[in-house]
Amino acid sequence: MSPKEYNFSKVTGISQKTLDIHYNKLYKGYVNKANEIGEKLRVYALGGGDVETVNPTFHDLRSLRDAETFAVNAVYLHEHYFDALGGDGVPGGELKKAIEEKWESYANFERYFKVSCLAARGWLVLAWNNNTKKINIYMADAHNQGGVWGCEPILVFDAYEHAYFIDYGSDRKSYINDFFKNLNWDALNKKYKEATGE
Ligand SMILES: [Fe+2]
Secondary structure (H helix, E strand, O other), X not given: OOOOOOOOOOOOOOOHHHHHHHHHHHHHHHHHHHHHHXXXXXXXXXXXXXXXXXXXXXXXHHHHHHHXXXXXXXXXXXXXXXXXXXXXXXXXHHHHHHHHHHHOOHHHHHHHHHHHHHHOOOXXXXXXXXXXXXXXXXXXXXXXXXXXXXXXXXXXXXXXXXXXXXXXXXXXXXXXXXXXXXXXXXHHHHHHHXXXXX
16 A cells, blocks of 8 residues: 545644644554565465464464554555545535435534534544445444444544544544534545446
């Protein structure tokens, strides 16, 4: 994997310092770890490693398999989060229509998403569910926990304290409100279009 590039100059509320640490230290750290884990798994994939003692309690291969989903999901979730930032926050397009269809009004969705953000320890995700062919909101308390197979993230909120504590302290509500003010609906609609295949 290689890190995606971002320009956070248009983001307001969330400070450049927070975004710099979030992107350069944390996100790039997950990219590096994902690559390191991938290299170590490749040893097993090519017939190497200690395969005689593999077990589900403790083993190098087990640790690598577990770490892989943690690191790779961390990369993807952070990319969706960063992709969503840098806009004017004015909702529109096909995604807004789908939201209004699902939750009867955009206001209902925003209220429900925001309050769900307060309940999350890790991530809150608006996703396209390819099984039901509908959008839905899911919560993940860790990078590799809470995800639903067959779902494509569209709008991803990072609820970890590293995403806001420098700027907002424990006031997560203000962080959530500023997150919505920075949403890039062109980027969100592009993801929705790609996810739905329309
Ligand atoms: Fe994060």
